[in-house]
Amino acid sequence: MSESMDSNHDTTPEWERLARGAAGGERDVDLEPELQRELLTFQLDGTHYAIAVERVREIIRLREITPMPRVPDCILGVVALRGEIVQVLDLRERLGLASSEPTRRTRIIVLHGEDDRVTGIQVDAVRDVLRVAEQDVDASGDNAGAAVAELCRRDNDFVSIIDLDQVLDFNDG
């Protein structure tokens, strides 16, 4: 991503704006010796979740999803994305949360993927990019191997960091 700020904010994609906001405009790496993590935070069923920013390719508005037969329930279907056909995962369903109708704020976060594994995940709303120091991230305790492996604190709330490899692995059912 370019460091120069685009003067025309209205046409800047939502995702880029978020990332730049997090970066705080000009970045000076030398002043930040401690290890930092950048997380994209979003909402699901009233709770805050996060995933690693590097995994995110883009964020798109909800568009028509073509359902697919013979796939697990949590696969909503496929969307056409500039010539690519990408499966969209219902993260509520995958995490075992109550399902809900999409709203105006519903977004699809498109994740990078090698070997034809680009995937979209549908979330209730995207919030922002959060930067946390590595030492402020804690293992989520006894549920190792589950979808939420780590937690971090934001003000008075906890943010659950999702283990995407776990969520996207369908081999173990």
Added chain:
Amino acid sequence: MAARKSSAKKAGVDKAQREFVAEAEEILERMREDLGELSDQRVAGAEVDPDLVNSIFRSAHSLKGLAGMFGFEGLSELAHRLEDILDGLRLGRIRMDNPAVDLLDEAVTLFTALFTQLGDESYEAEAATRIGELVARIETAAEDPSQPQDSLDPLDIAPMLLRALTEYEEHRLRENISRRRHVLLVDTSFEITAFEEGLSEVSAAIREVGEVVSTLPSPGDAPESQIRFSLLVATETPAADLSARLEFPDTDIKTVLAATAAPAESSAAPQPPVEASAAQSGGAEAAPAETGSGEVPGDGATGKGGARGGDLESLKSISDTVRVDIHKLDKLMNLVGELVIQRSAIARIATRLAADPTTSRIAAELFKTHKGLDRKLKELQASVLDVRMVPLRQIFEKLSRVVRRLQRDQSKDVNLGFSGEATELDKLIVEQLVDPLMHVVRNAFDHAIEGEDERVSAGKSREGNIWIDASQRGNHVVIEVRDDGRGIDPTAVREKAEAAGLVEPGQLLSDKDCLNLIFEAGLSTATGVSGTSGRGVGMDVVRTNLSDLGGIVVVSSEPGRGTAITMTLPITLAIIQTLIVAVGRDRFAIPLNSVLETLLIDASEIQRSERRELLNVRGEPLQLQRLSDEFGLDAPPQDRHYVVVLGLGELRLGLLVDRLDGQQDTVIKSIQGPAAQVRGIAGATELGDRGAVLVIDVSAIVEDSLRRRDAA
């Protein structure tokens, strides 16, 4: 011996020669790179990487085969000599400091020089002389007194294991011993179901610190579900350290020969490359080991060549063929596909404008422009497709090479005949067709064609015959492999299938259905087991491979007379015409090349027989399959249905849908995501404003439906 082909009499270079040069240039390019590397390693005095020698050996081998196939005997002969040297090198028969090694570079230079003259009649005699000379020099140089061999006696290893080593492996073992490395025997066992993965993990871990000289299955006392391997390993790491590195269960490491530190006057100790090699090699100067460093030596003995540029390695590429990564063509194809989608958007705008009287004149102009665009797009599409098309001739030539080799190895006389080698197919399909086709031909050779005595007593010709016919039928290519061998007995197949539990005793099956059971996994009609066929795997792989390409394979046979295996494939996988169908709210695209016709029927016309639904089409029963049942879709009951009649080879299936939604040019894209591979879905496509539409995998649907019928 001359570098000659009858067609060389014609002025210029014909198409086959161009193909030859294009392919050979690529091989030479690789050889030059590898030889440069080899020379670097020799100069550095380091041990030469065996994989590098193997790679050059393979290049020389391919070059030999290629030159032979196109009838350039001289070139083939020269490549053969190179192959000999390299084979000697990799097996340790020839040492790296042999003067012949220096001639490798010179040979590659000569090859390149000869290519520029290909097809020039007046040059033939000269080419022959030069090849002859170099071959003679190689022969003289290669006469190297064989080196004393280190004894393998001190190895604490079962003689049976040693005897199982190939000549190459034995050489690698000696080489490593002479380099004072530890020789270890790693015994390990894996679950049979996962041994390939386990073995490659262990091997990879060992390769980080040493060389796996040989991997041998070992009888050992493993439990029944496991398989044991012995890996003979050469390394500078002692057994204890290696053992610490290998964190695998059930793995024992035994030291077979401990490395000795004493430096020895071993014959195989690294030596600097011998520079005086040229002196013994009969006159002309050997090329320096390093080529491409500016000056390329001219060959004084055949001065005439200079006039034509002779030995000077021209930097200009000789052929006017461009080799393109197929993925670049895919990208081009995708772009064309997207243009086609944009074009339909223009048509929709024009229709909207036409509806309004104030803009109807603009609409008419827009329609006209759209038509022109449409025509040009079709041309563009056809040209891009054309680039991807290659004739089947290349595969056929590979097959005849295989059959010739089989004939030599098994001393069985079989004629291989071809027709339709000019039939063209998409490059990607051709690539993936090689293996299944090879398998079918090998099967015919190994199992179908009887031994000579059996043939004569059956009143057949002494030699067996295999024919391969290819032809284009509409949007499909049909390839048939026929033989005049012993044929397949449907009853025998059935018995095997029953024994294997694939068919219930008493189940009603036609002879044709019985024969096609040979494509089921786990069924082999072969009584014996040979090199690559007859192990009960094979024909099912052929079917899977073809079905991945959207094709289908069927067998027919007359016991005692012969067998025919017929493969039907789409011409291209790129842009295809599809029929859009709808069930309830869901829409699907069906490749039009598999659609024979569509029928509008009344629900009452559907007849039920046992558990399947049939339709009487002009007196013939057609099995029906409801798309809603196949994919578990919501489909409100309807009075009228559309039947899409699918045809693949000889198979027919009527797919029942609610509506037809027109035809579309579509580019099938693979679906990306965690659960992307779904049986019955070939991919998806983007339909202008209508988002993504799934494309039905016709061969999967037809096969599944008909198999369910068989199983019913």
